[in-house]
Each structure stands twice: as C-alpha cells, then as structure tokens.
Amino acid sequence: xxxxxxxxARAAGVSLKTVSNVLNDYEFIRPATKQRVHDAIxxxxxxxxxxxxxLRSGKTRMLGLVLSDLSAPYYAELASRLMTVASRRGxxxxxxxxxxxxxxxxxxxxxxxxxxxxxxxxxxLAMEADAVASRRGSKPVVLLGEHIVDPRFDLxxxxxxxxxxxxxxxxxxxxxxxxxxxxARSEESAGTSGLRLNGYRKALDDAGITFDPALVAPGEWRxxxxxxxxxxxxxxxxxxxxxxxxxxxxALGAMHELLVRGVKVPQDVAVAGFDDxxxxxxxxxxxxxxxxxxxxxxxxxxxxxxxRIEGLETADDGVHVEAGFMLKIRESAP
Amino acid sequence: xxxxxxxxARAAGVSLKTVSNVLNDYEFIRPATKQRVHDAIxxxxxxxxxxxxxLRSGKTRMLGLVLSDLSAPYYAELASRLMTVASRRGxxxxxxxxxxxxxxxxxxxxxxxxxxxxxxxxxxLAMEADAVASRRGSKPVVLLGEHIVDPRFDLxxxxxxxxxxxxxxxxxxxxxxxxxxxxARSEESAGTSGLRLNGYRKALDDAGITFDPALVAPGEWRxxxxxxxxxxxxxxxxxxxxxxxxxxxxALGAMHELLVRGVKVPQDVAVAGFDDxxxxxxxxxxxxxxxxxxxxxxxxxxxxxxxRIEGLETADDGVHVEAGFMLKIRESAP
DNA sequence: CTGTTTCATTACATCGTTGCAGATGTTGGC
DNA sequence: GCCAACATCTGCAACGATGTAATGAAACAG
Numbered sequence: 001x002x003x004x005x006x007x008x009a010r011a012a013g014v015s016l017k018t019v020s021n022v023l024n025d026y027e028f029i030r031p032a033t034k035q036r037v038h039d040a041i042x043x044x045x046x047x048x049x050x051x052x053x054x055l056r057s058g059k060t061r062m063l064g065l066v067l068s069d070l071s072a073p074y075y076a077e078l079a080s081r082l083m084t085v086a087s088r089r090g091x092x093x094x095x096x097x098x099x100x101x102x103x104x105x106x107x108x109x110x111x112x113x114x115x116x117x118x119x120x121x122x123x124x125l126a127m128e129a130d131a132v133a134s135r136r137g138s139k140p141v142v143l144l145g146e147h148i149v150d151p152r153f154d155l156x157x158x159x160x161x162x163x164x165x166x167x168x169x170x171x172x173x174x175x176x177x178x179x180x181x182x183x184a185r186s187e188e189s190a191g192t193s194g195l196r197l198n199g200y201r202k203a204l205d206d207a208g209i210t211f212d213p214a215l216v217a218p219g220e221w222r223x224x225x226x227x228x229x230x231x232x233x234x235x236x237x238x239x240x241x242x243x244x245x246x247x248x249x250x251a252l253g254a255m256h257e258l259l260v261r262g263v264k265v266p267q268d269v270a271v272a273g274f275d276d277x278x279x280x281x282x283x284x285x286x287x288x289x290x291x292x293x294x295x296x297x298x299x300x301x302x303x304x305x306x307x308r309i310e311g312l313e314t315a316d317d318g319v320h321v322e323a324g325f326m327l328k329i330r331e332s333a334p
Numbered sequence: 335x336x337x338x339x340x341x342x343a344r345a346a347g348v349s350l351k352t353v354s355n356v357l358n359d360y361e362f363i364r365p366a367t368k369q370r371v372h373d374a375i376x377x378x379x380x381x382x383x384x385x386x387x388x389l390r391s392g393k394t395r396m397l398g399l400v401l402s403d404l405s406a407p408y409y410a411e412l413a414s415r416l417m418t419v420a421s422r423r424g425x426x427x428x429x430x431x432x433x434x435x436x437x438x439x440x441x442x443x444x445x446x447x448x449x450x451x452x453x454x455x456x457x458x459l460a461m462e463a464d465a466v467a468s469r470r471g472s473k474p475v476v477l478l479g480e481h482i483v484d485p486r487f488d489l490x491x492x493x494x495x496x497x498x499x500x501x502x503x504x505x506x507x508x509x510x511x512x513x514x515x516x517x518a519r520s521e522e523s524a525g526t527s528g529l530r531l532n533g534y535r536k537a538l539d540d541a542g543i544t545f546d547p548a549l550v551a552p553g554e555w556r557x558x559x560x561x562x563x564x565x566x567x568x569x570x571x572x573x574x575x576x577x578x579x580x581x582x583x584x585a586l587g588a589m590h591e592l593l594v595r596g597v598k599v600p601q602d603v604a605v606a607g608f609d610d611x612x613x614x615x616x617x618x619x620x621x622x623x624x625x626x627x628x629x630x631x632x633x634x635x636x637x638x639x640x641x642r643i644e645g646l647e648t649a650d651d652g653v654h655v656e657a658g659f660m661l662k663i664r665e666s667a668p
Numbered sequence: 669c670t671g672t673t674t675c676a677t678t679a680c681a682t683c684g685t686t687g688c689a690g691a692t693g694t695t696g697g698c
Numbered sequence: 699g700c701c702a703a704c705a706t707c708t709g710c711a712a713c714g715a716t717g718t719a720a721t722g723a724a725a726c727a728g
Binding site: 002004005006016017020021023024048049050051052053054055056057 | 713714715716717
Binding site: 339385388 | 683685686687
C-alpha cells in the first residue's frame with residue numbers, strides 16, 4: 001500500500017541500499033545520485049517505515065516516562081516540558097502511569113513498555129534501589145526524584161533539603177513558630193518527603209526551635225489529602241501558625257480547608273508549598289513556594305538519558321544532577 | 335540476545351509457527367501442545383517482540399492523542415483518564431502536543447506520529463474540517479472537542495451550549511445582570527468558545543437581557559489570560575457583576591485578579607467556569623463550574639476509537655457522542 | 669601500464685514475527 | 699478397511715528497513 005524504499009529505488013534507478021544510504025547520510029554518494037533519490041522521495045511522498053527501521057536497528061527513538069499520575073499538576077507540567085525537550089532531539093516520550101504501586105512500577109520497568117523505548121525516565125515511588133537495580137535491564141535508565149539515591153543510578157533531582165530549609169526559614173523569619181507539615185510519609189526517612197522534612201527540621205534547629213511531631217501530618221500528595229490533614233489538625237486543637245505543604249497540591253488543599261474554616265491566610269496561618277506549579281501563582285492568596293528548577297530538570301534528564309542512549313555519556317558510576325531552586329515569596333506567606 | 339519464538343519452539347519441540355499460533359489463540363491446538371509451549375515460554379522468560387509483531391501485522395496497539403498542551407489541567411486530567419481506559423483494552427496512548435498550531439496539527443495528522451499508532455484521538459484547534467478530511471489518512475480518527483463538527487468525522491464532545499446556558503442561567507437566577515465572558519475567540523463563531531458563548535447568549539435571551547459585546551473579553555485558555563482579561567475589564571471601567579470563564583483556568587485566573595484588586599468574590603462579582611478540574615474544588619472561594627462528564631468522554635472516545643480500529647464499529651457516517659454535564663455550584667457563585 | 673587506494677554502488681542476509689497454503693494425523697461413516 | 703472430513707501442525711514467504719561484504723569504477727602512484 002504505502003510507498004517503500006523499493007519503490008523509491010526503482011523510481012530513482014538505484015538500488016534499495018543506496019536509498020537507505022542516502023537517508024542515513026552515508027558519506028560516499030555522488031551528489032547527483034543523492035539528488036535523484038531525494039527527487040524520487042519527494043515525488044512519491046515516501047516516508048520511512050519506523051517499525052521496520054526499529055526492528056532492524058533495535059532503536060525506537062522513544063523515551064519511556066514512568067510517573068505515578070499524569071493528572072497531578074507537577075507531573076503534568078514536567079511531562080509537557082520533557083516532551084518538548086525530547087522532541088528537539090528527535091525523540092518522543094511514551095508515558096506510563098504507575099499509580100505509585102510497586103507492581104505497576106515493576107511492569108513498567110520490565111514489561112513490554114521497555115521494549116518500546118530506548119531508555120527510561122523513571123520516578124520510583126514504591127520500588128527500592130536493589131529491586132530496581134536487579135531489574136533495570138540493559139537499556140539506560142535515569143531516575144527522577146529522590147526515592148532512590150544510589151551511585152549505581154543516573155539521577156536528576158532537586159535541592160529538596162536546602163529548599164525546604166529555605167521555605168521554613170522564611171516562615172520562621174516572619175515570626176511563625178508552630179509550623180505544621182502536611183504530606184509526610186511516615187514509612188520513609190529518605191525519599192522526597194523525608195528530605196523535605198529534614199530540611200524543615202534543620203531550619204527549626206538553626207532557629208533553636210524544638211521539633212514537635214504532633215505538627216507533622218501524613219497524607220498522599222494531593223489537594224484533598226492536604227485539606228483532610230489540615231481538618232485533622234484543626235479538629236485536634238493543636239495550635240499552629242503556619243502550614244508547610246510538602247508539595248503545592250497539598251498546600252493548596254490545606255489552604256482551602258483553612259479558608260473554609262474561617263482561618264485567615266496569612267494573618268492567622270501562613271501557608272507555603274513546594275513545586276511552584278502554575279496554579280500556585282493564581283491561587284488566592286497566591287502561594288509562597290519553591291520553584292525547583294523544572295526547566296533545568298527537564299533539560300538535564302532528557303539530555304542525560306539521550307546521551308546514555310547514544311553513547312555520548314559513558315561514566316561508569318551514576319551521574320547525579322541537582323537542579324537549583326528559587327524561593328517564591330507570595331501572599332500566603334509574605 | 336533476547337529469547338525469540340524460535341528458542342521457545344525448540345524448547346517446546348514444536349515449530350515456530352505453532353508457538354505463534356498459541357500466542358494468537360488459534361483455535362485448533364491440542365491442550366497438551368499449548369501447555370508445552372506455555373511451559374517453554376515461562377521457562378525461558380520469553381516476551382514477544384512488539385516491533386516485529388507490528389511490522390508483520392501492521393498494528394502497534396498504540397493510540398495517538400493530539401492536544402495543545404499537556405500542562406493545561408483539563409488536558410492533563412483527560413489524558414490521564416484516557417490512558418487508564420485504553421490500558422484496560424490493551425492499548426497504550428502516545429501523546430503529541432500541538433500547541434494549537436495548524437502546522438503541528440498537520441504533522442501530527444500526517445507525519446511519522448501516525449505510523450506509530452493504530453488510530454488517533456485528535457483535538458483540532460487550528461485546522462479546519464476540509465483540511466483534516468483530506469489528510470486524515472486511512473486509519474481511524476476520532477475528534478475531541480467541537481472545533482470541527484462534521485458528519486464525516488467521529489466525534490466525542492460535551493453539551494457545551496446547554497451547559498453554558500445552565501451556568502449563565504444560574505448566575506442570572508442569583509441576580510447577576512452584567513456577566514462578563516472571558517476567553518472568547520473572536521475569529522470563531524462555532525468551536526468550543528463559540529458554542530459556550532452561544533449558550534451564554536441564549537440564557538441572556540431567555541431572561542430578556544440584552545447582550546453587551548463590551549462584556550466579552552478574548553484570551554487564550556490559560557490562567558494568566560483570564561487574569562489579564564479581567565484586569566482589562568476593570569481598567570476600562572465597564573461595570574460587571576459576574577465573570578463566566580469559558581474554562582476553569584480562565585475563571586481561576588480571573589478570580590485571582592479580582593481578589594488581588596480587592597473585588598470580593600462572590601459578593602461584588604460572582605465567578606463561574608467550565609470543566610470542573612480538580613483545582614476548582616479547592617480554589618478559594620471554590621469555583622462554580624460545569625462538570626462536562628470527563629469520565630464518560632474518556633470511556634466513549636477510547637471505546638469508539640478502538641471499535642473502529644478493530645472493526646466493531648462500522649457506521650459509514652461519523653458517530654457523534656455527547657456526554658452529559660452537571661452544574662457544580664460552589665462558593666464563587668452560590 | 670599495472671597495482672593499489674579510494675569512491676560509489678550493490679546483493680544478500682537478517683531483525684522476529686504473522687499470513688497463507690499445504691502437510692500430516694485422526695476420526696467417523698458406511 | 700477405505701475415504702472424506704476435520705483437527706492439528708508445519709514450512710515458506712513476507713513485512714520494510716539496515717549491516718556486512720563484495721563488486722565495479724575511477725584515481726593515483728611508481
């Protein structure tokens with residue numbers, strides 16, 4: 001049905017292989033021949049069959065992106081940028097949602113998804129380092145986030161601890177003394193939540209304030225859990241004068257609940273988040289948060305992954321990249 | 335390197351073709367043979383090579399999704415659901431961002447992207463019906479949205495006009511008389527924006543209120559344009575007592591600007607949106623909006639597309655599906 | 669003028685699967 | 699006990715490209 005290389009070859013009066021050579025920028029082709037081939041391609045409207053090319057070459061020019069849920073704004077914004085950056089280097093991105101379940105992460109890592117891609121950007125949330133290490137296969141994997149920090153893996157991450165310290169210090173500098181944290185994952189001391197919590201504690205320490213575990217509320221990283229966590233805190237009667245949401249969705253949910261309950265933000269309780277999703281700027285009051293350098297993360301992670309795929313990056317140990325951050329002071333915690 | 339069908343065949347003591355038959359659920363295979371093949375597959379850890387299968391069968395089991403920008407919350411939430419629904423039927427979704435540019439839409443429709451997918455969910459925003467019709471190729475295309483409504487195409491959409499009438503009627507019922515609209519696209523009278531605007535005008539007509547073009551502000555469908563549009567209205571001194579954002583992002587941006595300027599929502603100006611993204615529930619005040627039946631849209635559009643691909647749907651004319659809507663009355667316009 | 673190098677092109681095998689047509693074995697009717 | 703009918707399995711070609719190696723032609727040195 002479709003036009004094949006053979007048709008082009010016939011039309012140009014050359015062999016099939018010469019057409020292939022032209023398309024692959026083989027060095028030694030007479031300009032006249034090249035021209036004839038290009039003319040034939042244009043005339044017939046030939047387009048290379050990517051599937052056949054993949055079968056023969058073993059490359060798909062697709063990158064896998066495994067994340068928990070594309071509807072989470074941080075991931076949506078990240079995915080959008082990753083796709084844009086990847087396309088500049090001639091790659092597409094195929095997204096797989098894991099729901100943060102170990103089982104799904106495993107199938108994304110090992111299953112057919114892997115075949116379809118030349119390399120993987122993987123945000124592990126459930127699987128541990130050894131499990132990933134033993135199943136990562138032979139194609140490049142670049143980890144995103146900080147659930148797994150291990151010299152065996154390439155990793156692109158952000159300054160979670162420093163940034164969390166900066167946000168907390170900002171709240172402290174504004175006179176807040178009882179800063180609740182929402183979104184902690186009790187089970188993990190490392191990982192994103194652990195690091196941000198560490199940053200928070202470090203700021204408290206630096207200010208000579210005792211850490212109060214009662215101010216730490218667990219929760220999934222969604223708006224509704226942020227709201228629920230704050231509802232719990234308010235109902236329990238524990239006093240607090242600020243809320244640090246471990247990500248923006250949590251913080252925005254928390255802020256919503258505060259306002260619904262008649263608590264003034266920032267007068268009674270200041271609120272800060274983490275991620276600087278677009279929504280944060282337009283919340284009311286606008287949300288003080290940390291911009292974790294998403295553009296840099298997108299650039300570097302795609303760059304690193306493609307360099308690995310194309311053999312341009314050959315470090316034996318994992319390359320670790322940490323993007324810079326910026327504190328965004330807005331109305332919710334001026 | 336990897337285990338192939340040939341290896342399995344050898345291990346099971348059958349021909350390569352029999353292995354293929356087993357995997358493709360060919361009817362006439364002795365249970366014992368089937369068992370031996372399955373055992374061999376398990377033992378060797380065989381996984382079918384999807385690329386080879388695609389080359390031979392001409393199917394990729396991937397669906398293309400073309401939308402303007404994955405970071406827009408409505409599209410992010412929709413994409414997430416589409417991927418979930420598709421995976422239940424054994425398909426993956428490959429996303430392509432068009433930026434609402436005709437050129438990008440055209441390459442998504444005609445270019446290599448098309449080869450990689452068995453069918454396309456296409457949200458046209460720039461291209462017109464004839465252009466799409468003449469370039470849609472032979473594989474199924476299901477349109478999303480209402481930029482193109484044409485009997486030649488399968489289409490899954492929502493009750494834009496009715497829903498917009500309902501929202502507007504709700505604002506009118508609450509006593510609002512000067513309802514500004516933000517996000518109009520001057521160039522289009524049909525299309526999503528045109529339909530929602532029609533709905534708005536219909537509600538005005540029903541209430542016997544004259545339409546005032548000065549209340550209609552154009553803008554891209556993003557938070558920042560919503561804010562800018564409201565800033566323009568306020569600066570121009572045109573009085574208004576409600577804002578209808580043609581989508582939630584616009585409405586949320588508009589609401590932000592109102593609050594920043596000290597305009598009380600809903601007391602001074604009520605705000606309503608369209609889409610019911612998760613963010614709307616957690617905005618402060620929470621946003622009155624229309625839930626356009628996103629789950630239904632996801633189910634039906636994937637279902638229709640896959641039915642076309644698999645030949646289960648054979649209607650000659652385009653199938654048009656319109657999801658139901660629900661008005662979500664919240665604090666911003668009680 | 670011959671032998672070697674360099675350029676330009678080609679033939680053939682191959683990637684791992686599925687479609688098609690045919691081969692073999694098995695059953696049942698008479 | 700034979701043949702038709704059916705069940706079960708197999709071989710070969712093909713999908714459309716690329717890698718390898720070989721061939722032919724031109725250029726150059728001695």
